[in-house]
Amino acid sequence: MGVVDDAEQPGFITTTLDKLLRWGRSRSMWPVNAGIACCSLEMMTTGAARYDFDRFGIMFRSSPRQADVMIVPGPITKKMAPIVQRVYNQMAEPRWVIAMGSCAISGGTFVDSYNVLPGAETILPVDIYIPGCPPRPEALLYGCLQLKKLISETSTIGSSRKPMYVPPVLPEEWPLELLGEYDALEAGAVWVQPERDSPPVTPLGDAESAPEDEL
Amino acid sequence: MTPEVRAVLARHGAVLDESGFDPRADVARDAWRACAADLHATGARFFDITAIDRGEAVELVLVLVDTPSTQFTLRTSCPNESLRAESLAGVFPPAEWGEREVFDLFGVVFEGNPDMTRILQPDSSTIHPLRRSFELEERTW
Numbered sequence: 403m404g405v406v407d408d409a410e411q412p413g414f415i416t417t418t419l420d421k422l423l424r425w426g427r428s429r430s431m432w433p434v435n436a437g438i439a440c441c442s443l444e445m446m447t448t449g450a451a452r453y454d455f456d457r458f459g460i461m462f463r464s465s466p467r468q469a470d471v472m473i474v475p476g477p478i479t480k481k482m483a484p485i486v487q488r489v490y491n492q493m494a495e496p497r498w499v500i501a502m503g504s505c506a507i508s509g510g511t512f513v514d515s516y517n518v519l520p521g522a523e524t525i526l527p528v529d530i531y532i533p534g535c536p537p538r539p540e541a542l543l544y545g546c547l548q549l550k551k552l553i554s555e556t557s558t559i560g561s562s563r564k565p566m567y568v569p570p571v572l573p574e575e576w577p578l579e580l581l582g583e584y585d586a587l588e589a590g591a592v593w594v595q596p597e598r599d600s601p602p603v604t605p606l607g608d609a610e611s612a613p614e615d616e617l
Numbered sequence: 618m619t620p621e622v623r624a625v626l627a628r629h630g631a632v633l634d635e636s637g638f639d640p641r642a643d644v645a646r647d648a649w650r651a652c653a654a655d656l657h658a659t660g661a662r663f664f665d666i667t668a669i670d671r672g673e674a675v676e677l678v679l680v681l682v683d684t685p686s687t688q689f690t691l692r693t694s695c696p697n698e699s700l701r702a703e704s705l706a707g708v709f710p711p712a713e714w715g716e717r718e719v720f721d722l723f724g725v726v727f728e729g730n731p732d733m734t735r736i737l738q739p740d741s742s743t744i745h746p747l748r749r750s751f752e753l754e755e756r757t758w
C-alpha cells in the first residue's frame with residue numbers, strides 16, 4: 403500500500419483489491435447468532451459489555467444471509483445436524499467456521515453418545531478450534547483474533563468459492579439435504595480446502611502465533 | 618393418598634405398595650387406561666410418564682399427584698414380546714409427549730396416541746437407546 407503524495411490531489415492511496423478485501427473482511431467478521439448449547443452463554447458474555455465483541459467489528463447477525471462466520475458453540479446432535487448445515491449453506495461467501503468448546507471439537511463428553519456428532523468437523527469445514535469447557539471469553543476473543551489473522555492472510559478472489567459443503571461420507575442415519583441446483587454436488591464428493599497462506603491455527607498455541615496487535 | 622384414590626386402585630385390582638418413599642400401585646396392562654381415567658376423575662393430576670427396562674419387560678411408570686399433593690406412581694408392565702399399551706393422551710393431554718419420549722427411548726408403542734413419532738431422535742433413527750439390549754457403536758477414531 404502506498405500513499406500518493408500529490409499536493410494538488412490529496413487523499414489517494416494505492417493497493418490491490420485483494421488486500422483491500424482482506425483488510426475489510428478481517429475487520430468486520432459477522433458471526434451468525436446461532437447458540438446451539440451451553441457454550442453459547444459464554445458467547446453471549448463475550449458479546450456483552452465487559453468483553454465487548456463489537457470493538458473488533460464482530461457483530462452478531464440474526465440472519466445467516468448477513469453473516470460470514472459461524473461459531474459452533476456446543477455439541478451438534480444428529481437431529482440438529484441438518485439445521486446447522488442448512489444455516490451454514492445459507493451464509494454469505496466466503497465463510498468461516500469456529501468450533502467453540504470440547505463438544506464442537508470432538509464431541510467432548512458426549513463423544514460416544516448415540517445422538518451427538520463427534521465434532522463439528524463431521525459436517526462443517528472448521529477453521530479455528532477453541533478448546534475449553536466452556537472456553538473463557540478471553541479464549542473466544544483470542545480465537546476470533548486468530549481467525550481475523552487467518553482471514554487477512556487468505557486470498558478470497560478467484561477460485562476460493564466454497565459451494566455447499568458435502569462431508570466425505572454422507573450419513574444415512576441423519577440425511578443432509580441438498581438445497582437446489584447450485585448446491586447439488588455429487589453425493590460423497592470430497593470438499594477441497596482452498597489454499598491458504600497459513601494453515602489453520604488453534605488458540606493457546608505457541609506464542610509466535612499470537613496476534614501482534616489489538617489485545 | 619385420599620380414600621377416593623385407594624378405592625379406584627382397589628376397584629381395578631392394583632397391588633399397592635406403601636413401603637417406599639412414594640406409594641406405588643401395580644396394575645394390569647388391560648386396566649391401565651381405565652384406571653388412569655378413574656384416577657383423573659378423582660382429581661389426580663399428571664406429573665410424568667416414563668419407563669424402566671426390567672430386562673424381561675418394560676415397566677411403564679405414571680407419576681400422579683392427588684388432591685392433597687401426595688405423589689404416587691401407577692405402574693404396569695409390558696413384556697418384550699408385545700411392547701404396546703393404551704395411550705393416556707385422551708385422559709391427560711400432556712402425556713402425549715411423554716409417551717412419544719417413552720416410544721423414542723424404549724420402543725413402547727402407545728395405541729391411540731395422536732402422533733406416535735419420535736420426539737428426541739431424528740425420524741430416520743432406528744434405535745431405542747435406553748433399552749438394556751442397546752449397545753453403543755464402537756468409536757471409529
